[in-house]
Amino acid sequence: MSEPKFETLAIHAGAQPDPATGARATPIYQTTSFVFDDVDHAASLFGLQQFGNIYTRIMNPTQAVLEERVAALEGGTAALAVASGHAAQMIVFQALMRPGEEFVASRKLYGGSINQFGHAFKSFDWRVKWADPFDLADIEAQITEKTKAIFIESIANPGGVVLDIAAIAKIAHRHKLPLIVDNTMATPYLCRPLEHGADIVVHSLTKFMGGHGNSMGGVIVDGGSFDWSADDRYPMLSEPRPEYNGIVLHETFGNFAFAIACRVLGLRDLGPAISPFNAFMILTGIETLPLRMQRHCDNALTVAEHLQGHEQVAWVSYAGLPGDLSHERMQTYCPKGAGAVFTFGLKGGYEAGVKFVEALELFSHLANIGDTRSLVIHPASTTHRQLADDQKTAAGAGPDVVRLSIGIEEVSDIIADLDQALAKI
Numbered sequence: 001m002s003e004p005k006f007e008t009l010a011i012h013a014g015a016q017p018d019p020a021t022g023a024r025a026t027p028i029y030q031t032t033s034f035v036f037d038d039v040d041h042a043a044s045l046f047g048l049q050q051f052g053n054i055y056t057r058i059m060n061p062t063q064a065v066l067e068e069r070v071a072a073l074e075g076g077t078a079a080l081a082v083a084s085g086h087a088a089q090m091i092v093f094q095a096l097m098r099p100g101e102e103f104v105a106s107r108k109l110y111g112g113s114i115n116q117f118g119h120a121f122k123s124f125d126w127r128v129k130w131a132d133p134f135d136l137a138d139i140e141a142q143i144t145e146k147t148k149a150i151f152i153e154s155i156a157n158p159g160g161v162v163l164d165i166a167a168i169a170k171i172a173h174r175h176k177l178p179l180i181v182d183n184t185m186a187t188p189y190l191c192r193p194l195e196h197g198a199d200i201v202v203h204s205l206t207k208f209m210g211g212h213g214n215s216m217g218g219v220i221v222d223g224g225s226f227d228w229s230a231d232d233r234y235p236m237l238s239e240p241r242p243e244y245n246g247i248v249l250h251e252t253f254g255n256f257a258f259a260i261a262c263r264v265l266g267l268r269d270l271g272p273a274i275s276p277f278n279a280f281m282i283l284t285g286i287e288t289l290p291l292r293m294q295r296h297c298d299n300a301l302t303v304a305e306h307l308q309g310h311e312q313v314a315w316v317s318y319a320g321l322p323g324d325l326s327h328e329r330m331q332t333y334c335p336k337g338a339g340a341v342f343t344f345g346l347k348g349g350y351e352a353g354v355k356f357v358e359a360l361e362l363f364s365h366l367a368n369i370g371d372t373r374s375l376v377i378h379p380a381s382t383t384h385r386q387l388a389d390d391q392k393t394a395a396g397a398g399p400d401v402v403r404l405s406i407g408i409e410e411v412s413d414i415i416a417d418l419d420q421a422l423a424k425i
């Protein structure tokens with residue numbers, strides 16, 4: 001058989017009928033631990049001489065199918081599934097950073113990531129340097145001899161802007177740094193960052209990958225391309241590990257050493273494992289990812305076009321619209337669609353935003369994206385409430401801004417709900 005296509009991999013990659021029972025769907029291996037064959041087997045598992053299941057914090061057969069599937073969809077060498085998108089980010093940086101070191105991050109990020117990098121990471125003394133992702137000179141200017149990585153989102157929260165991944169990867173590689181891309185908003189169906197020069201991909205599986213708004217999860221994908229031994233900057237990978245009898249991970253595991261480091265040093269010791277049940281739910285979601293994402297994108301474009309022509313709407317920011325700031329980059333990086341999430345402005349400002357959100361019936365008012373259901377939030381009165389007006393505007397959350405995550409309902413029902421709510425402002 002020729003190399004299976006994306007739609008086929010989304011259903012089959014990593015999965016075989018269960019060897020013990022013949023079960024066709026991947027079973028939920030709801031067990032904490034696994035019996036060793038004998039003492040030698042146990043010793044070789046603990047010493048990393050042999051791969052195998054020991055304890056579900058480190059590895060589990062349901063999680064393993066999820067990992068292999070996402071690695072296949074992203075075109076990576078290996079992956080590690082964890083409890084959430086934030087857990088994935090924490091583990092990636094723990095493998096790269098020592099106290100006092102820095103990384104450069106795009107200012108256009110999911111709000112939770114801005115908090116994690118700007119506040120929580122301070123207690124590890126990992127220092128973020130923010131850069132304007134559309135200003136390549138600014139990105140390069142933030143790099144110092146302490147920098148260990150560059151972090152961006154492919155399609156970036158909250159406005160759905162598309163970044164020039166290849167150009168940012170070039171800057172990273174000129175400075176011998178890995179480029180980490182959060183591909184949550186795009187999913188590998190729309191964009192495969194490793195093909196554009198990224199070295200590591202992370203996801204919140206909680207969003208479009210699981211897709212049904214019912215399970216938290218995250219994943220780290222190793223692109224297999226980065227040379228961790230070029231110098232002494234990444235000792236977790238290039239120096240003998242006391243935890244494992246002096247093994248050098250990059251030497252032993254080659255192009256999937258980063259995924260191994262995240263598992264056997266990060267996940268093992270920090271602990272945010274995904275539950276087998278959530279891994280199963282997310283795997284089930286991924287089987288329909290190509291169908292869902294295309295429908296999300298088609299619906300979002302129809303809704304964006306409709307809003308653009310509405311008299312109460314001041315502006316619409318969606319990369320799928322011709323003339324949008326991100327439209328050209330969208331055609332390079334995600335030609336099948338610009339995703340489901342975008343923002344628009346109400347002419348009536350703050351008051352109109354509050355009334356609009358309250359008048360919607362089909363849309364759910366909540367702080368999430370990437371559900372089958374259509375979702376809405378008015379950032380100025382919720383997630384960004386504590387900021388001053390000028391700070392709100394700088395964060396893309398001005399008083400008039402509404403963010404939508406368009407679901408896969410019949411699009412005429414989505415539009416009818418928006419229209420009736422706009423009529424009530």
Ligand SMILES: *Cc1c(COP(=O)(O)O)cnc(C)c1O
Nearest residue numbers: 084085086110182184204206217
């Ligand atoms: C939700 C989200 C995260 C965080 O993921 P959790 O699963 O909620 O921890 C990170 N990045 C982006 C782009 C997200 O949307």
